[in-house]
Amino acid sequence: MTGIYDEAHDLGHPSMSAALEQEALDLLVEDATRSISTCESVNELDVLASTLRGKDAPLILARRSLGQVTDEAERKAAGARVGAAMDLVASALEARRGVLQERERRALLEADRLDLSEVVLDAVRLPVRRGHTHLVAQTRAALEDVFVAMGFEVAEGPEVETDWYNFEALNIPPGHPARDMYDTMYLDLGIPETALLRTHTSPTQIHLLEKAVAEGSLPVHAVMPGRCYRLDTPDARHLPVFHQIEGLVVDRDITFGDLAGVIETFTSAYFGPDIHSRLRPAYFPFTEPSAEFEITCTICRGEGCRTCSRTGWIELGGCGMVDPAVFDAVGIDPAKYSGFAFGFGIDRCAQMRHGIADMRALIENDLRFVRQF
Ligand code: DAH
Numbered sequence: 001m002t003g004i005y006d007e008a009h010d011l012g013h014p015s016m017s018a019a020l021e022q023e024a025l026d027l028l029v030e031d032a033t034r035s036i037s038t039c040e041s042v043n044e045l046d047v048l049a050s051t052l053r054g055k056d057a058p059l060i061l062a063r064r065s066l067g068q069v070t071d072e073a074e075r076k077a078a079g080a081r082v083g084a085a086m087d088l089v090a091s092a093l094e095a096r097r098g099v100l101q102e103r104e105r106r107a108l109l110e111a112d113r114l115d116l117s118e119v120v121l122d123a124v125r126l127p128v129r130r131g132h133t134h135l136v137a138q139t140r141a142a143l144e145d146v147f148v149a150m151g152f153e154v155a156e157g158p159e160v161e162t163d164w165y166n167f168e169a170l171n172i173p174p175g176h177p178a179r180d181m182y183d184t185m186y187l188d189l190g191i192p193e194t195a196l197l198r199t200h201t202s203p204t205q206i207h208l209l210e211k212a213v214a215e216g217s218l219p220v221h222a223v224m225p226g227r228c229y230r231l232d233t234p235d236a237r238h239l240p241v242f243h244q245i246e247g248l249v250v251d252r253d254i255t256f257g258d259l260a261g262v263i264e265t266f267t268s269a270y271f272g273p274d275i276h277s278r279l280r281p282a283y284f285p286f287t288e289p290s291a292e293f294e295i296t297c298t299i300c301r302g303e304g305c306r307t308c309s310r311t312g313w314i315e316l317g318g319c320g321m322v323d324p325a326v327f328d329a330v331g332i333d334p335a336k337y338s339g340f341a342f343g344f345g346i347d348r349c350a351q352m353r354h355g356i357a358d359m360r361a362l363i364e365n366d367l368r369f370v371r372q373f
Contacts, residue, residue, distance in 0.1 A: 019062045020069070020078040025085040028058050032089045042100045049093050059086055135373040136243055136362060139350040140225050143245050146269045147223040150262065152247065155222045157204030159229075160187060163194040165203035169329040170286040178285050183231040197229035201246035201343055202286060208248060209330040218337065219251035225346060236358045243346035250322060250332070250339035256289070259319060259340035267295050271353060274301060278313065287320025287341055298352045314352060317344025 018024055032052055039045040051057060063082050069075040120128045133141075144154050157165075163174075172178050182199035189195045204224040212218045224246040232238045249258070260279060267277040275298060279291035294315050297308035304310040319342035324334040351359050354373070361369045 017062075017065045017068065019058070019065060020082065022081055025059075025062065025081055028062070029085050029088045032059070033092045036089075036092045036096045039096060039100065042097065042104060045093065045097055045100060052089060052093070059089065132373075134362075134370065135350050135354070136347055138373065139353070140243065140245070140346050143270065143346060143349065144223065144225060146266055147245075147247070149269070150265060151221055153222045155204060155208055155224045156226055157198075157201070157207045157224060159198055159227055160189075160195055161198040161203045162191075163196065165206050166196060166198050166200075169206040169326065170202055171323050171325040171329075172285045176285065184229050185231070198226075199230050200228050201226050201244040202341070204246055205248045205286075205326070205341060206330060209250065209326075209332065212250075213331050218332070219249070220339075221249050221251070223247050234360050236360070237348070237351075239347060239359055239363060241363075244317075244343050245346055247319075247342040248322075248339065249341075250337050252337060254321075254338045254340055256321060256340070259321070259342070262340075263293050263319065263342065270349070271295060271298060277316075279319070282318060282320075284318050284320055286323050286326050287318075288323045290318065290320035293317055293319055293342065293344075295352075299355060316348065316352070317342060319343070 019028075035048055035052075036045070039048055052059070054060065059082065063079075063086070066075055066079050066082065069078055122128045148154065166182075167173070167176075167179065172182075184199045185197045187195040187197070201224050204226065208220055208222055208224070212220050226243065226245075227241060228244050229241055232240045234240060247262070249262070260277075263277045263279070267275055275296045277293050277295050279293050282290045282292040284290040292315050294313040296302045297305060297312050297314045299305050299307045300312065302312040304312045308314050319340065322339040322341055327334045327337065347359055347362055350356065350362070356362070
C-alpha cells in the first residue's frame with residue numbers, strides 16, 4: 001500500500017526494522033483511518049476490515065517482523081507500539097461501523113414510512129376545503145360567552161318534552177289561548193303523558209328549578225340555549241326548526257331593575273356599544289309582569305327604516321318576573337325567592353347582527369352564503 005514497508009524491509013535497522021518505529025506506525029494508523037472514513041457502507045467497511053487484517057496488511061507485516069528484533073526489551077517495547085497501533089485501527093473500524101449501521105437503519109425506516117399527509121381531492125380534483133361551524137352555532141357560542149362573562153351558567157334541556165314541562169308548569173293549562181301560538185309536532189311515545197317537540201326553551205327553566213329544589217342548590221343563574229320546533233311556514237323571519245336562548249335568575253330580592261340591567265348589558269356587549277334595549281309591556285303566562293324587549297334597529301342604527309317599520313327598534317324576545325304560579329309548580333316559596341326570565345331567538349340574533357335579509361338562507365346550505373361567516 002504505502003511505500004513505508006518496502007522501505008522498512010529494505011532499510012533494515014541494526015536491531016529492528018524501521019516499520020516498528022513510532023513514527024512509521026503513526027503513519028500506518030493515519031493511513032488506515034483515512035481509508036476507514038471514506039467507507040460509505042457497512043459492506044464496503046467489511047471488505048476494508050478484512051484487508052487491514054489480511055496477511056499482507058502493513059500492520060500485520062510489522063507485527064510479524066517483531067520476531068526479528070533480537071533485543072528482548074526492544075522487542076517488548078515495539079510489540080506494545082504495534083499493539084497500540086492495531087487497537088487504534090480496530091476502534092476506528094468500530095466507530096465507523098456504528099455510524100454506518102445507524103445511517104442504514106434510518107434509510108430503511110425512511111423507505112418504510114407511510115405518507116399519511118396525502119391531500120384529499122374533491123370531485124373536480126381540487127384539495128377539499130376545511131369546513132367551519134355554522135353561523136347559528138357560532139352565534140350560540142358568542143351569546144353563551146357574553147352570559148358566562150356576566151356570571152351565568154349554561155344548561156341544556158331535552159328537545160322532546162311532555163305537556164307538563166312545555167305548557168302546564170309554565171302556567172299554560174289545557175285550552176289556554178296562549179297554546180295557539182305554540183303549535184308543534186305531537187309524538188306517540190306510548191307513555192301516559194302527552195309528548196311533543198318543545199316549542200320554546202322555557203321548559204328548561206322547569207327542569208332546572210326542579211333540580212335545584214331537589215338538591216337544595218338555589219339560587220339559579222343560568223342560560224339555556226337549544227333547538228325548538230313550531231308548525232310555522234318558513235318565511236323571511238320564521239323557521240319551523242329554530243333556536244332560542246332562555247335566561248333564568250332565581251335568587252333573593254331580585255327586581256325588575258335587575259332584569260332591565262341584564263338585558264341592557266347583554267345588548268351592548270353582543271351587538272355593540274351603540275345598540276340599546278327597551279322593554280314594552282306584554283303578556284306571557286309564565287311571567288308577571290311581562291315585557292317584550294326591543295333593541296336599536298341594527299340596520300339603520302335607530303334612524304328608522306323599512307326593516308323596523310320606521311320605529312328605530314326591533315323586537316328580540318320576551319321577558320318578565322317569574323310568575324308565582326311557576327314557583328308553585330316546582331315548589332318554591334315566592335315569599336322567599338323572586339326571579340326573572342327571558343328568552344329570544346338565536347337565529348334572529350344572527351339575522352340582526354349580520355344583516356341577513358331572509359332567515360331561510362340559514363338552512364339552505366348554499367355554500368356562497370355559508371362561507372361568508
Ligand atoms: N318562551 C317564549 C316564547 O318562545 C319567550 C319568553 C318570553 C321566554 C318571556 C321567557 C320569558 O323566559 O320570560 O315565545
